[in-house]
Amino acid sequence: MEGGIVSLAMVSHVPWMLKFLNAVSGGKEAIERTCRLRRRKVSERLKLDASRKDLFYYLTDEGGTGRIRPSDAALASDGLLAIIAGSDTTSTTLTALFWNLVKNPQASETLRLFPALPSGSPRYVPLGGGPKVLGKQYALFNRISAARFDICTISVVPGTQVLLHTWAIHRDPRYFSPSPDSFIPERWLTPDELSRADIDVFKVLPPETTVHDINAYFPFSIGPANCVGKNLALMEMRMVVCQLLHLFRFSRFEGDPVDEWEHDLQEFLIYKKPDIFVRIERR
Ligand code: HEM
Numbered sequence: 001m002e003g004g005i006v007s008l009a010m011v012s013h014v015p016w017m018l019k020f021l022n023a024v025s026g027g028k029e030a031i032e033r034t035c036r037l038r039r040r041k042v043s044e045r046l047k048l049d050a051s052r053k054d055l056f057y058y059l060t061d062e063g064g065t066g067r068i069r070p071s072d073a074a075l076a077s078d079g080l081l082a083i084i085a086g087s088d089t090t091s092t093t094l095t096a097l098f099w100n101l102v103k104n105p106q107a108s109e110t111l112r113l114f115p116a117l118p119s120g121s122p123r124y125v126p127l128g129g130g131p132k133v134l135g136k137q138y139a140l141f142n143r144i145s146a147a148r149f150d151i152c153t154i155s156v157v158p159g160t161q162v163l164l165h166t167w168a169i170h171r172d173p174r175y176f177s178p179s180p181d182s183f184i185p186e187r188w189l190t191p192d193e194l195s196r197a198d199i200d201v202f203k204v205l206p207p208e209t210t211v212h213d214i215n216a217y218f219p220f221s222i223g224p225a226n227c228v229g230k231n232l233a234l235m236e237m238r239m240v241v242c243q244l245l246h247l248f249r250f251s252r253f254e255g256d257p258v259d260e261w262e263h264d265l266q267e268f269l270i271y272k273k274p275d276i277f278v279r280i281e282r283r
Pocket residue numbers: 081082085086087089090093219220221224225226227228229230232233
């Protein structure tokens with residue numbers, strides 16, 4: 001499946017590559033395998049009890065409240081989206097979290113104290129205020145600008161597709177500092193929680209110079225096209241992290257080049273993630 005998504009991601013950016021991909025060994029087969037899988041998964045789901053109110057209940061209008069029933073082709077396409085959106089996102093986030101935890105053992109202990117931390121608290125992703133770059137979100141509908149506005153020196157005309165660069169904004173020192181590139185989960189704690197944490201965090205996050213603008217934090221996107229699985233994703237990741245940290249201690253496995261992991265990540269809609277080897281001990 002991974003091979004198929006990588007090929008599909010390339011073709012979606014450069015459609016004429018499809019002709020060549022067919023000639024490259026494995027490319028076409030990988031796409032066909034992925035398409036077969038999505039058709040099979042959709043048909044298996046459609047045979048299930050219609051009262052199960054999951055994503056497909058709404059996509060296929062099993063409740064009969066919509067006006068138009070989606071075509072089989074649209075459902076197959078949604079099936080692939082649901083598989084990718086529902087699995088690769090959370091598995092990549094959890095892998096990245098554990099990679100950070102084995103590099104920062106103290107953070108594991110903080111996380112045990114404040115289990116809501118890894119996925120952030122419900123305080124974030126509000127739809128108002130925020131830094132200047134997000135201030136225009138009201139003018140956006142499904143990523144398409146509804147009105148003319150300026151971003152720095154660029155004028156955006158109505159009808160333009162606008163995407164916010166999450167990675168860059170999440171690492172912008174105007175919204176997250178000090179050290180926006182560093183894994184300091186304690187930055188999410190309130191002053192009261194900080195005082196309860198058994199760490200000298202004020203050295204790392206001096207209150208007078210710490211900036212933490214949660215309006216600039218939007219991993220699930222914002223507006224009408226934001227992530228439909230946000231609450232499920234937060235819940236399942238919290239459950240997995242709480243359970244694992246409660247039961248086990250995770251540490252570096254000697255000899256594993258854990259520092260190189262981030263550099264070897266490849267993003268093709270899904271993430272191709274190098275393996276991480278960790279030592280796991282029961283608490
Ligand atoms: C760490 C976990 C996750 C992150 C960071 C995440 C992030 C996102 C983002 C940024 C988008 C918007 C993409 C766009 O602008 O078009 C999105 C859309 C979507 N997500 Fe998630 N997601 C996560 C987990 C999930 C899960 C677990 C599911 C389903 C079970 C899911 C289902 C979807 C679907 C169906 C869409 C498309 C919504 C639409 O087009 O209306 N996501 N996600």
